[in-house]
Amino acid sequence: MAVIRDMIPPCELFQPASIGDALNLLDQYGENSWVLAGGLDSFDWFKDRIKRPEAIVDLGGIEELSGIRADGDGLVIGPMTSLTEVATHPDIVGRFGLLAQAAEHVATPQIRNQGTLGGNLAQDTRCWYYRGGWPCYRAGGNICYASAPKAMNAEHCVFGASRCVAINPSDTAPATIALDAQMVVTNSSGETVYDAEDFFIGPGIDIERMTVMEPGDLLTAIRIPGTWAGADFYFEKIRDRQSWDFSLVTVASAMRTSGGTIQDARISVNGVAPYPMRLDEAERAVIGQAPTDDIGVAAGDIAIRRAQPLRHNAYKLPLMKNLVRRAVRAEV
Amino acid sequence: MTEVEIIRDRGPRNYSRRKFIKGVIAAGATVSASSYLFRGPGVLTAGQARGGVERLMTLTVNGQQRRVDVLPYETLAMTLRYKLGLTGTKLGCDRAECGACTVHIDGVTHYSCSMLTHQVRGREIRTIEGLESPDGELHPVQQAVMDEGGFQCAFCAPGFIMSMAAFVEDNPGASRAQCAQALSGNLCRCGDYNKILDSAERAVELMDQRA
Ligand SMILES: Cc1cc2nc3c(=O)[nH]c(=O)nc-3n(C[C@H](O)[C@H](O)[C@H](O)COP(=O)(O)OP(=O)(O)OC[C@H]3O[C@@H](n4cnc5c(N)ncnc54)[C@H](O)[C@@H]3O)c2cc1C
Ligand code: SF4
Ligand code: FES
Ligand code: FES
Numbered sequence: 001m002a003v004i005r006d007m008i009p010p011c012e013l014f015q016p017a018s019i020g021d022a023l024n025l026l027d028q029y030g031e032n033s034w035v036l037a038g039g040l041d042s043f044d045w046f047k048d049r050i051k052r053p054e055a056i057v058d059l060g061g062i063e064e065l066s067g068i069r070a071d072g073d074g075l076v077i078g079p080m081t082s083l084t085e086v087a088t089h090p091d092i093v094g095r096f097g098l099l100a101q102a103a104e105h106v107a108t109p110q111i112r113n114q115g116t117l118g119g120n121l122a123q124d125t126r127c128w129y130y131r132g133g134w135p136c137y138r139a140g141g142n143i144c145y146a147s148a149p150k151a152m153n154a155e156h157c158v159f160g161a162s163r164c165v166a167i168n169p170s171d172t173a174p175a176t177i178a179l180d181a182q183m184v185v186t187n188s189s190g191e192t193v194y195d196a197e198d199f200f201i202g203p204g205i206d207i208e209r210m211t212v213m214e215p216g217d218l219l220t221a222i223r224i225p226g227t228w229a230g231a232d233f234y235f236e237k238i239r240d241r242q243s244w245d246f247s248l249v250t251v252a253s254a255m256r257t258s259g260g261t262i263q264d265a266r267i268s269v270n271g272v273a274p275y276p277m278r279l280d281e282a283e284r285a286v287i288g289q290a291p292t293d294d295i296g297v298a299a300g301d302i303a304i305r306r307a308q309p310l311r312h313n314a315y316k317l318p319l320m321k322n323l324v325r326r327a328v329r330a331e332v
Numbered sequence: 333m334t335e336v337e338i339i340r341d342r343g344p345r346n347y348s349r350r351k352f353i354k355g356v357i358a359a360g361a362t363v364s365a366s367s368y369l370f371r372g373p374g375v376l377t378a379g380q381a382r383g384g385v386e387r388l389m390t391l392t393v394n395g396q397q398r399r400v401d402v403l404p405y406e407t408l409a410m411t412l413r414y415k416l417g418l419t420g421t422k423l424g425c426d427r428a429e430c431g432a433c434t435v436h437i438d439g440v441t442h443y444s445c446s447m448l449t450h451q452v453r454g455r456e457i458r459t460i461e462g463l464e465s466p467d468g469e470l471h472p473v474q475q476a477v478m479d480e481g482g483f484q485c486a487f488c489a490p491g492f493i494m495s496m497a498a499f500v501e502d503n504p505g506a507s508r509a510q511c512a513q514a515l516s517g518n519l520c521r522c523g524d525y526n527k528i529l530d531s532a533e534r535a536v537e538l539m540d541q542r543a
Contacts, residue, residue, distance in 0.1 A: 006426055012384040013404035013450055036448075040428055043446050046405070047426065055384075056405070060451055084440075108517030109495070111428060113440045114447060243516035244429065 008046040012055040019064065019220060022057055023188045026216045029055040033215060036060075037080055037119035040111055045124075050133040065118075065220065068092065073226025079118025079219045084109070086117050086172070096224055098233035098252055102175035105237045108244050118219045120172045121183070121199075122211055125274070126246055127156065127166035137163045137207050147310060154312040155248065158304075158320075160273035162204035165310060171237060173200060173276040174252035174268035179228050184221040185213055191220070200275035210275070228254040228266070234327040238271075238319055247271040249316050251323035255291070262286050267327055269303070272320055279303050279324065286328050296325035385450050392455070393418070394462025408444040408452060409433045412459060420460035420490050424519075431518030434491035435459050441498045441517070460490040463497060472538035473497045473531070482531035484522035492518045496532050500539045508533050 016022040026033045034053035036042055037060075045051035059065055059080055066080035068089050075091055086092055086103040093100045106112055106120060125138070127146055135141035146153045147165050156165040176183075176196040183199040185192050199211050213219065231254045239245035249271040256263045265283045270276040282299040289295045300321035307317055384404055391398045393416060400415050409426070412418040412435070421444055424432035428446040435444045436458040463471040470478070473496045483489045492515060499514035500506065506514070511532035520528060 006423075007410070008405040008407070010403075011405055013448065014384050015450065039448065039451070040446055043407070044427055058448070058451060107428075108431070109514060110431065110434060110441045110443045110517040114442050 006047070008043065009049060009052060011046075011053055013058060014055060015058045015061045017061045017063075019062060019186060019218065022059060022062060022218060023186070023216070025055065025057045026218070027188050029053075029057075031215050033057055035122075035218065037116040037122075038082070038111075038114040039119075040107075040115045041119055041123040044131070048131075048133060050131075059118075059218075066116075071223065073229060075224045077117055077222040077224065079121075079222060080116050081118075083112035083115050083117060083120060083172070087112060095229040096179055098178060098228075098235055098254060099172065099175045099224065101233070101235040102172045102237075102250075102252060105235070105247075105250075106171045117172060117222060120170050121176065121222070122213065122219055123170055124210055125166035126169045127164075128152070130166065138166065138203070140208065149311075151310075152312065153310040154315075155246075155271075156310055156313055157273050158307040158309045158313060158316050159277060160202045160204075160275060161308070162202060162207070162274075164203035164207050164274060166203075166274055167271055168200060168210060168273070168275050169246045170270065170276065171247060171250060174250055174270040175235065176222065176224075177268040177276055177278050178233075178252045178254045178266040179224050180266065182223040182225070183219055184223065185217050186220040187217045193223075197278050202274040228256075231256050232330070234330045236323055236326060238323070249319040249323060251320075251327050253327040255286075255328075257291060260290050262289055262291055262328075265328075267299070267303075267324060269320055269323065272307075272316055281305075282324055291328055291330075293325070293329050296328035297321075299328050300325040389450070389453055391416075391449070391452070391457060393457045394459060402449045404448075404450060406449050408435070408442075408447050408449045408457070411449040412444060412457075418459050418461050422487055422490055424487070424491075429519075430488070431491040431495065432488055434494040434518065436494060436498055439498060439501075441495050443517075458494075460494060463493070471497055472542060473500060473535040476535035476538055477531045480527060480531040480534050482524070482527050483520070484524050488518060488520045488522075492520070492528055496535055500532070500535045504536070504540055504543060506536050511536070 014025050032054035034056050036056050036058040066078040068075055068077050083103040083106050087100050129145035130136055130138050134145050136143060136145050144163055145151055146156050157167045181196040183194045194212055201212055234253045237247045237250040239247055251269050253267040255265045265286050267279040267282050268276055282303045285299050285302050286295055303324045304317045304321050387401050389402055391400055398416055402411055409421055409423055412421050421435055422432035423445055424430035426445045428443045433443050433445040434441050437452050438455050463474055473493050495515050495518050508529055511529055
């Protein structure tokens with residue numbers, strides 16, 4: 001169990017001015033390094049003494065990692081761009097409003113002013129056993145406390161479990177999937193570009209990580225292609241309180257409709273699996289159809305078909321179904 | 333004089349203890365809050381920086397340059413309260429979950445409990461102590477809170493007032509709903525939200541009168 005004290009325990013802090021310097025530091029300290037962006041998913045770990053890096057590498061001084069610029073008919077967003085900027089930047093609001101809405105729904109104004117898009121995408125799960133320092137599978141142990149018989153698992157997953165039943169808590173992650181975004185990951189041996197869908201991973205691939213990134217990797221850019229610019233978007237986040245709270249279920253969708261028919265669609269949901277899910281089958285069910293309530297209901301039914309709820313989270317099924325239904329119907 | 337001990341034990345390179353003390357006095361930080369200064373073995377045994385950040389730094393707080401020795405892993409709230417004696421900034425949760433520690437960095441609200449002081453080097457920090465003008469005139473938000481009797485125990489007040497100030501300065505004519513949105517990162521345990529919003533609306537009026 002976590003012992004809460006008010007000081008972060010001693011460690012080194014580095015503030016490199018270039019990506020190269022940051023990568024050198026990450027290589028030098030390996031598993032004992034910690035990448036720091038806004039820090040809002042980091043300081044709790046340190047204060048609670050659950051994660052104790054030797055060296056914190058603060059990306060705040062690396063200019064090329066922040067800002068938004070045009071790239072052909074799309075955009076390139078630096079991972080250090082604040083969520084407030086993502087939520088208010090005219091190019092994002094005007095053409096990729098889905099991402100702006102998603103960023104706007106994160107936590108509180110203060111957290112959005114400081115939290116970054118990169119940090120939001122790369123954040124760890126909020127499973128309270130794990131965050132509380134319990135030695136579960138994800139923490140390198142050999143039990144999942146959240147799926148034990150008397151566990152409190154109302155906020156855990158209904159899809160994609162593999163020993164661990166935690167969810168991905170990011171609000172912006174499903175929006176990047178719906179926009180066909182790409183993540184540029186850089187390490188000392190070069191750059192790899194991942195489709196957003198492949199960037200997020202489940203416990204079946206690696207139970208200790210939420211994304212493909214390993215120690216020594218940096219997310220250096222988020223590319224939003226022009227594909228969905230100005231499309232019909234729908235974003236809805238269900239949470240207990242209208243401020244601060246993480247999502248219970250969130251839907252993000254992009255569609256193109258013409259002549260009363262859905263031509264193409266992306267529907268992504270978060271809060272239901274250890275990774276943001278793309279709903280391919282529901283997408284296929286709506287393409288070529290009119291965006292009616294009936295089609296929305298059908299897509300919702302398909303979306304929840306293989307769900308496996310835990311003891312306390314079956315409520316997520318009707319929520320998810322209705323969010324998918326609304327996303328489809330919103331295009332009328 | 334715990335502060336002096338810290339410097340002697342872990343003085344940053346090329347900085348004598350004497351120079352540091354002079355710097356602190358010149359910046360007006362003679363410590364009325366000495367009872368709040370850091371103590372404890374955890375701090376004093378801190379690892380030496382091997383090429384990491386320089387601990388001695390100059391912070392711009394409420395328009396003043398303040399020279400201060402900052403641990404690499406120290407939060408801004410800690411520096412403000414326990415090193416600079418600016419105890420108007422409150423610590424409620426220390427976890428980005430209440431807003432009591434809200435300050436402005438370059439005019440934008442941040443939770444000072446959840447950022448490192450080294451992350452704000454070279455930027456303008458403004459705390460509740462820096463709201464009134466040098467001649468003692470209250471900021472419109474402070475005046476509005478006085479007019480409306482905006483808080484009960486008021487532990488949350490400095491944080492709310494900082495959020496309100498940042499918002500009304502940039503948003504003339506804002507509605508009550510917009511104020512509520514702007515204050516959605518602050519919690520009041522006494523639940524005095526209606527009066528807090530009355531104060532916010534009054535602050536918008538006072539701002540407009542001043543403009
Ligand atoms: C009270 C509270 C409420 C919250 N509510 C929400 C919410 O409603 N919705 C939501 O989505 N999130 C929420 N968050 C989570 C999170 O803090 C924010 O989403 C924020 O965006 C994280 O960004 P950051 O820059 O502060 O992250 P950091 O803490 O700096 O980074 C997060 C993680 O990503 C890694 N990382 C960051 N940038 C990079 C990079 N460029 N390359 C490689 N790794 C990187 C870090 O090493 C760390 O592991 C909340 C957090 C708190 C404290
Ligand atoms: S759900 Fe995952 S993170 Fe939570 S206790 Fe189980 S293994 Fe750990
Ligand atoms: S003390 Fe910083 S948000 Fe509560
Ligand atoms: S007035 Fe008491 S917490 Fe707000």
